[in-house]
Amino acid sequence: METFDYTKAIERIKAPFPSGTVQKRGDNGRAYIPNQVYTDRVEAATGSRWSREIRDVDINIPHGYVKVVVRITIGEHFRDGIGFAEIDTDGSGRGKTVSNKIDQAVAEAVREALDTWQIGWKDLAPYYQDQKDWGKNPALRHLLLSGAPEEQHAVQSRATVEHRCIFLNCGKQLTADEWAFLGEIPSLNKNKMKYCFEHVPQHLKKRASNEVLQRYEQIFQSK
Numbered sequence: 039m040e041t042f043d044y045t046k047a048i049e050r051i052k053a054p055f056p057s058g059t060v061q062k063r064g065d066n067g068r069a070y071i072p073n074q075v076y077t078d079r080v081e082a083a084t085g086s087r088w089s090r091e092i093r094d095v096d097i098n099i100p101h102g103y104v105k106v107v108v109r110i111t112i113g114e115h116f117r118d119g120i121g122f123a124e125i126d127t128d129g130s131g132r133g134k135t136v137s138n139k140i141d142q143a144v145a146e147a148v149r150e151a152l153d154t155w156q157i158g159w160k161d162l163a164p165y166y167q168d169q170k171d172w173g174k175n176p177a178l179r180h181l182l183l184s185g186a187p188e189e190q191h192a193v194q195s196r197a198t199v200e201h202r203c204i205f206l207n208c209g210k211q212l213t214a215d216e217w218a219f220l221g222e223i224p225s226l227n228k229n230k231m232k233y234c235f236e237h238v239p240q241h242l243k244k245r246a247s248n249e250v251l252q253r254y255e256q257i258f259q260s261k
Contacts, residue, residue: 042087044113050083051112051152054160058249069165071158073145078221079157080112082214086200088112090148097136099125104139108147112155119151205237215257222250 060069080088094107106121121143125136163181166173173181201217203210216235220228223238223245231242235258243251 042084042113044115047084047087047112048155051079052156052159055079055158056253060161060165069162071161073149074221076149076152076157078218080110080152081221082217084112092144093118095140095143097125097140099127099136102127104136104143106140106143106147108144108151110148110151117151117154119147119149119153121146121148121150201232203234203237204232205234208234208237210234215254219246219250219254222246222254 055071055075059071059075061072062069089111091109091111092106093109094105096105098104102125104123104125107118108121109116109118123139123142123146125139159178160181163173163178168174172178201212202208203212212232212234216233217228219235220226220231220233220238223242226242226245233239233242235254246254
């Protein structure tokens with residue numbers, strides 16, 4: 039197995055995302071990047087050499103909250119994140135949809151831990167330029183000076199990940215682009231449905247948006 043280069047992995051993690059990755063929340067209009075995008079970036083950037091460990095779960099029904107501590111480890115380095123979610127109760131004081139709230143708190147904790155590696159900072163900084171926002175801080179001006187992410191051209195990555203296509207008689211080692219595409223297919227468990235781009239079943243490809251599918255078709259046609 040190739041020697042793990044922590045420095046290069048973090049450089050790949052911090053790199054700008056493709057145009058259109060940043061989303062706006064429906065409730066307050068604030069910019070964000072979906073958690074699935076973050077975990078997919080870490081998976082591809084580290085070649086699967088990272089881990090997520092839930093260190094603590096505190097379910098406090100009387101006070102109406104769930105607190106979760108998650109540890110993310112990349113190479114020999116780890117960061118902890120803390121996530122919270124409010125619990126609603128029924129007329130009897132019992133918590134409702136507690137498992138969903140735990141999932142929300144875990145997602146927030148993962149995002150907080152990954153944030154310490156500056157993932158997505160270059161992409162989000164242009165959206166946080168009000169006087170009190172973090173992106174306005176002069177110490178972070180370099181995030182803007184280095185340029186917001188531009189429209190990506192169809193350039194295939196040569197990087198590979200530690201996964202192989204499960205299609206009969208294929209077994210090809212997936213590229214980082216192929217692994218990333220699987221993460222763009224809604225409701226796909228890519229840890230089980232591991233396909234190279236050529237062998238992704240058509241009914242699964244159709245789940246991806248037309249924009250996503252066309253982008254990856256360009257990438258793989260350019261090789």
